[in-house]
Amino acid sequence: MDATGETPRHVLTCGEVRTGLLPTRHCLDGRDAARLLALRTDEQVRVSERPNLHARSPDVLTGVDCRLPTANDAKIRAIGTVAARAVLTEGRVLQATAYFSAPAAGLDQRQPWGYYLVRPGVLVPLGRLPEQAVAAGFLARDRSAVPSGELGLGSIAEGLLGQLSRHPLLDHDVPFKSRRTRLRWAALPVQDSADASIERFTLDDDGLRTIELRLPQSTEPAAVAGLCEDLALHDWLLTTVVQKLDGIRMGAAEGAAVMNVVRPLVDHLLHLWMPSARVDRTLSPLWEVLETEPGFTRQWQTLVQRIRDQLTLQAIAAPAEASTAP
Amino acid sequence: MLVFAASDKGGTGRSVTSANLAYRRALAGDEVCYLDFDFGSPTAAAVFGIPRVLDGFGHQGLHSYLWGTTDEPARIDVWASTERKTLRNRPSGSGRLVLLPADRDGGEFVTDDESLHRCVDLFLRLNAEFDVIVVDLSAGRSYAMDMVLRATSRPELRSVPARWLIYHRWTPQHVTAAADLVSGIVKAGADMGHEEEALAGAIRFVRAAVPAVGSPLLSQVPSTTARWMRAYDEKLDVMAANRGIGKTRVLGSVPLEPVLLICEQLITDEDVNGSRIANKATWQALVELSERLTDDAYWGQP
Incomplete structure (x- = not known):
């Protein structure tokens, strides 16, 4: 963090996307998709019809002050907002993503909320962020339960899916039964202007997938979320x-x-x-x-x-x- | 489809029979999950042969989920986790069989709006994934029963089919208690916004531990006893019909079966045809019940 209060560029972006069939008999058209995904009154749902029907909700923010998972059990506290959004493809497959990005270091003390609210989707660590350890901790596959006090992106995404599932547009008379999948992703910056790469992509029996990416530091977090939604959609299919x-x-x-x-x-x-x-x-x-x-x-x-x-x-x-x- | 398993009193074999029905539906190819909502004394894990079910899971059972301390209730794949060897070979063409256990030390608890909300979310989510969702409630009226009645009265769940199985033993006291329980359910349900006739039409009875004269177990009773038993059986039939739980509302009967009463376990084809520890009649009764459970012809009229 510099003296002007500017947040330096992020060194870590993490997210989790949950993918499943929209729980209703018939697929939704563009207008109903927009009604379903209208999560905010001040921002529009983005609907596009080419090359396929695709609707994306505005981001909704959840304020958190919590520990971040780490591979080495180091205690890292971070404060800020997690962004969550939902996308609906061809009115049929519903996905919810919760994601955040984090800078390499933050101030040593917690700031007033206003400080964090102007940085939507950013979690600011107290002190230095061991980004490798956090990425590894976040992707660790044996985390069957998120310990209390620790960031749970999955539950934010799940909460959004739950909220959408209760929408009166949906009749819950699904054309076939299917399972949801979860894709957990973490992106770290590439070394020395190397090309973007996929370091690891794993599939688990219980529907959990993890992917570790190396991306140019200039990549927008929302673009990473978009890539992972696309991967998750096709993996789910x-x-x-x-x-x-x-x-x-x-x-x-x-x-x-x-x-x-x-x-x-x-x-x-x-x-x-x-x-x-x-x-x-x-x-x-x-x-x-x-x-x-x-x-x-x-x-x-x-x-x-x-x-x-x-x-x-x-x-x-x-x-x-x-x-x-x- | 949601299937709620309730009983008038304890000792009806509700949990073990419901678990067997879940198992039979999975064998028939349905995707099945079993929710242990018997919060006071969760036993389902033992029936499926997974006694150490929550080891390593900590507090992640249904109690914790409904309390809001975990967002993902633990799910156990029965085929993969059971300690019974004959169950581990999942037959091809069978569906998944998943147990959602209760917390081991959770106890009975008062439910509130928040837990109701979470219950609705859970049912909606499972309905998208499973063909049959068996919800095992505790004996008698319970907070859990009121919660599921309230949940199924919500508009979100209205199009999800729900069926009720009421287990009772074949004695005068049990027949009376079962009839009282059902009128209580229908009355409470109507107060919560259920359509009375539809709710009553979704309730069927299962007579449990019925001693059948002529069955191998009772083949040695003296003829005077057998005669008396037949006469008493008829008397009970009349009594049940008078209390509104006559034959048209009975989905099936399960005979008196030592394997169900003593070991409380799933009855596999091997138990009947191989080791022969269970009776063929019990096996047949369970197969029949599991077929009728999803057969619309047996449901609808109150």
């Missing part, structure tokens, strides 16, 4: 379709049972695949990395082909069944 297809006893299941699983996927999910549609141009090369390894789109195309093959088989079987019926 893959996860959900794989789970649904795994649930079918291939070969053994009857035509109607297969159709019950496959049909909602065709109706609601297959057209949602559009990697990097809205990712900041400076970050879109990161998507190309994931396309090579593990190969998101390759796996998706295989799944889509499997679904189409099932539909073809059912179409062939249907007239045969009809002609043998008494």
Whole structure:
């Protein structure tokens, strides 16, 4: 912190995004999406229709004064606001993100609230921030519960999803059952003007994903959040379709049972695949990395082909069944 | 679908039978979760063969969630965590079976608006994910029961189907108590904004630990006893019908079964066909109940 009270550039950006099916029978159009995501009266929902229907709420802020998780159990206190926002893709997949950025150091004493309120989405540490240790602590996969007094981005994102789920526009009559996924992300600055990179990307059985990024320091926190929302959306699509297809006893299941699983996927999910549609141009090369390894789109195309093959088989079987019926 | 399991008194085998129904639905391919809302004496973990369920979790059970001290109630994958070997091989085509345990030392507690809110959120969230959500309540009226009645009366939950199973034993006292419990539920529900007829139509009875004359367990009773039992059985039928819990409102009966009464555990196909510790009739009753649970033909009319 310098004498003028300016916050130096952030050295750490962390967030968690939760992704799931919008709990309602039919997808929402742009107008209803805007009504759902109107979290603030003073700021508009951003709705865009190209290349797909995408609505993003304004950021809402949550004031916190808490410890940050660290890999080495160092006690780091930070004060400020966490930003949270929700996005709805094609009126069908709902995501909530809670995120913050933090500078390398802050004043040694807590300041009046006004000081923090003019820095939305920034957590200012008391003293120096060990950004590596905080990033590692934040991504640690064995944190089954957030200790009390420690920052819980997940619960802020969850709270936002809960609030949206109670909206009267939603009827909770979902076209199919599906699980939510959580993507926890942390971004540290690149060393010596190197290119942006993905250091680590992990998948856990219980729906938790973690990703560690190295990005140019000039990258806006909201742009990182946008990239991670896009990754989380496509990871959720893959996860959900794989789970649904795994649930079918291939070969053994009857035509109607297969159709019950496959049909909602065709109706609601297959057209949602559009990697990097809205990712900041400076970050879109990161998507190309994931396309090579593990190969998101390759796996998706295989799944889509499997679904189409099932539909073809059912179409062939249907007239045969009809002609043998008494 | 939400399924609330209640009973007039203790000793009806409510928890163990409900756990068996959850298990059967998962075997049939449904995604199933089981919520231990028996806050005074949570036992579900033992029924699923996960006695050390909250070791390492600290306070992360349903108590803590409803109190607001944790935002994510612990979830235990039964197939992966159970200590019973025969359960660990999850059959292909089966759905998930997830237990949300209560805190071990939580106790009964008074619920408030905040816990009601959290309860609604939890049901909404689970409904997006699971086909069947079994909620095991404690015996008799409880704060938990009032909370779920209030929660299901809220507009957010109105389109989520909810069904009630009332377990009672096949004795005059139990029949009376079960009938009283249900009229209490319907009256309280109506006061909270439920449509009385719809709520009553969503309630079915399960007769538990029914001693069936002619069953292997009772094959040795003298003929005079058998005759008396049959006559008494008929008398009970009349009495139940007079109290409004006659056959049309009964979803099924579970016979007197040592495995349910003594070990309180899931009855697997292996227990019936392999080691033969459980009776075939019990197994059949559980299969039948689990099928009727999700079959609309058995529900609707009060």
